[in-house]
Amino acid sequence: MGKQILVVDDSAAVRQQVGMALGHAGFEVVEAADGNEGVSAVDGNPNIAMVISDVNMPNMNGLEMVSAIKQKPSHQALPIIMLTTEGQPALIKQAKAAGAVGWIVKPFDAGQLVATVQKLTA
């Protein structure tokens, strides 16, 4: 079985897009529609090797989610990258401060996303 990657985005279209890209590369994708679902998914599934998350989401946004996940010592090593729109340096800074390791601008290139996930889960 491939490694499990959690994709958190309120847009089903984006989740599907990410899922397809990673699925073809042999990863298993777990989906969550907002930050709350993301946190529960990570807490309840120790097999998740990496998180890819949107920033703007209802209920709990991506930044809050990263902080919530990173509060737990067991998730310190879990790599999280953010999907953002271009040109939002303030947001990226917050995300990095919260514990995300990087970001990818939407619309993303499927090959580059796969390369990133491969590198971070290697």
Added chain:
Amino acid sequence: MSIKKYLVLPDEVTDFEHNYLKKLNKVALYFFFAHIPVFMLVAWAADTGPLSALLLTGALLTGPAIAQFSMENERLKSMIYGFTSMCMGGLLVHFGQGPVQIEMHFYFFALLAMLCAYANPAVNIVAAVTVALHHLIVWYYLPSSVFNYDASVWVVLVHAAFVVLETVATCYISRRFFDDVIGLEKIVQERTREVHMILNNIGQGFLTVDLFGVMSEERSSAVSGWFGQSQEHQTFSDYIRPVDATVAEYFELGMESVQEGILPTEVAINQLPKRLVSGTTILELSYRPVENAENTIERVLIIITDITSQVEREHAEAQQKQLMDVFGHIMRDKLGFLEFLSETDHLVDAVLANQYENLPHLKRIIHTIKGNAGLFGMASVSSLCHSLEDKIVSEGAAPEEFELKNLGDEWNAVRDNLDNLLGKQMDKNIEINDEDYEAVLRALLDKEKPEKIAKMVQSWKLESTKHRLEFIKQQTEGLAQRLGKGNISIQTRPHNLRLKNEDWAPFWSSFVHILRNAVDHGIEPEDERVESGKEGAGQIQIETYVENNEFVIAVEDDGRGINWEGIEAMAEKSNLPHDNEEDLFNAIFHDGITTKATPTQFSGRGVGMGAVRSECEKRGGKIEILSQHGKGTKFSFRFPINQSVYYPGNDTIANAA
């Protein structure tokens, strides 16, 4: 190449050659001074006087020593060493008198060969001439200084032949050395100059930065044309900060990511900012990693391209296409189009003059412009509004002034194009149909009262709802196509009413939201409809009529009905009252309520319904909703009859003047 050109080097002395000769001349001076003890030793062994060896050699070397410290021209100095070296050879042969004096001659030939290090045939020639003259003169006047036997002139000539032949070879070697090695510098310089010329004459900017973002000095002149002079060791982000601080900061973060190496390099590089706007110039930034031999990234090459004209051209093409679309709409419905123009003029003006009450109001205005522009084929205006709306939603704040101004500029550009295209044909004409014409004709023949006939004619200036409903029908059908809802069957029943256009135009333009909702939310997809026993094509009926002394506008669809649970959930989430039917009714018309997950370009942000309600209430109207789960929804707008409404038999004909 002539022999002279071959033997004489080109005038220009590159820095590289100058430095090389300078070093070599210095070495030569030390080298020859080091000969003094050797010569004294030879003189002692051959009993030719070590002291005179010291004095003579010392005297000879004062010349090059003075030259070394007083002359600038290194080539000239090297010729002096060509001369000096042969004199040194002569001294060795002189002091080496005895059984091995002939063998001392070897040194001449060794020195002649060594002189090739100067890469200058002239040095070889000077040396050859020196040794030839030396031999001839000394052989004649002081033969013992050259030969240890009584040599004939033939012997001297054999020596000379050696020198001449060796000199031919050394000249060749020196020249090749110059052309292939020393002169390369000049070729490199020329190429560099050419490269610079190219770099400085193309529109693109090239520069490299190290992983900390610090720029190299080498860059094309276009870069400083855009951003001015840079300071030494300045980072690219500091350099562009005055132009756009956000992009600068974004670049800095991006380089940090490249440097950290957590993401794959190409991915990290791909996140760097791609566009920078400086005044009216639009610059596109692209990046290439510069790797070292171990394939690790060392620097990043930044390529900056001015894409202003490209963007302008694409924009112009898009406008052209848009104009064609718009023209189609004008052909179909001129009156509606004129109305749209004037209404949107007002809305755009309101946005530009900050004439909005609060953020939801601004959002609603922009939403209305978006919807209308979309319906009339003005894709550029519509997509601009879409991104403004996005921004309002995601940031919860009004867009920047310049962003709103962009919308104004775009709108004006489209308008200017239209005015050019249409000229003054846009003036309003009165359109009458056969029915109206017949009615007036009959009234005249029947000798009806002139007042009545006057009112009939007056009513022509009012817009017939037949016309209006037909127009809305077309709009809605177009919308259904674009939303992929397939064909929708729309019936209109205008009942020969007429309305004063100026009074009703704002209502109609908000009214389309109702139809948008019906098409986008109400009507189910075809397969779902067929499954639940309905006709494949959605049915919508739009009606205007008079009932109980009220003017009614009604829309009925046979879709899935209003999702009251969804409305309730949304109301709860938005902290709106949701306890009874009235609360839910109000929630429908509250901005921000939508049961749709992804907003489209046409509907689904929950704005629009608020506008319909407010337009309705402005005219003293009230709204009724009849909705049955799975069966459909009917919206009725009921207005008191007033001057702006005309229907046959109505004596209160509007004062249309």
